[in-house]
Amino acid sequence: MTDEPRQDQDEPLRELRELAVDPHPSLEGRVHRDINRRTLAANSLEFSLNVLVSTAWEHLRSIIDAWPGTHKPEEEDTDG
Amino acid sequence: MGSSGETDEILVAQACQAPPGDLRAFNELMHRHQSRVQTNCRYLSGNEEDALDLAQEVLVKAYFNLDRFEGRSTFGTWIGRIKVNHCLNHLRRTKGKDFIDVDEPALESEPALHSTARADARVHTRDTRGRISEVLDGMSDSLRLPLLMRDMDGLSYQEIADELGVGLSAVKMRIKRAREEFRIAYGQGE
Numbered sequence: 494m495t496d497e498p499r500q501d502q503d504e505p506l507r508e509l510r511e512l513a514v515d516p517h518p519s520l521e522g523r524v525h526r527d528i529n530r531r532t533l534a535a536n537s538l539e540f541s542l543n544v545l546v547s548t549a550w551e552h553l554r555s556i557i558d559a560w561p562g563t564h565k566p567e568e569e570d571t572d573g
Numbered sequence: 574m575g576s577s578g579e580t581d582e583i584l585v586a587q588a589c590q591a592p593p594g595d596l597r598a599f600n601e602l603m604h605r606h607q608s609r610v611q612t613n614c615r616y617l618s619g620n621e622e623d624a625l626d627l628a629q630e631v632l633v634k635a636y637f638n639l640d641r642f643e644g645r646s647t648f649g650t651w652i653g654r655i656k657v658n659h660c661l662n663h664l665r666r667t668k669g670k671d672f673i674d675v676d677e678p679a680l681e682s683e684p685a686l687h688s689t690a691r692a693d694a695r696v697h698t699r700d701t702r703g704r705i706s707e708v709l710d711g712m713s714d715s716l717r718l719p720l721l722m723r724d725m726d727g728l729s730y731q732e733i734a735d736e737l738g739v740g741l742s743a744v745k746m747r748i749k750r751a752r753e754e755f756r757i758a759y760g761q762g763e
Binding site: 508512531 | 596603609
């Protein structure tokens, strides 16, 4: 028998709780570049989609306007 | 914005409201948590080279999901979950789907789950962090992952079981065994 306190085997490992590596000096720069790259890509995609939708809508409108019977005659001046 | 006196939760709110390109609040959050994220990625992946890539991906993922942070847990816990999920997915991709999916009692006595001898033999490094690294790197994924998720990240047994897709009793047993192996191997290196 010993008087030493018995270490609880189910006790969390303190060594792991306190373990920390120094962050890599390039980590922040890499994160910034990645965020900026993804933001730029998302903005570019959004812009491209907007251009595509606008172009398609304009094209559709020109087809509808050119369709026989859909052309509205210019309103005459009805004053007087 | 982004002063060090703010709580994580306030910084998250500031980062969400910041105009595009303004990363000051997020930078402060990153300063506070990057060491923990990189440490965990290092030991969960068991690979020094992958750790930097994984830490970068975790922080970027956190940034683009900041608006999903609801404050029900601390920011540290929240980013810890992203980190664990990301590292486990990485391991599944690199080591195969079944790297940890072992939940049969018969398999619990498999030699592959025991790594004491290997871990013992590798404990040569004198400095504390190096010795811890050698012990952890000498452990099998089946023991190291639940141990780290519990003792480094503070996840509950049930959360670990859910993440790893193994039973609750298996998780408890592996963590107990992993702690024993760690203490033996680490103690012998002193």
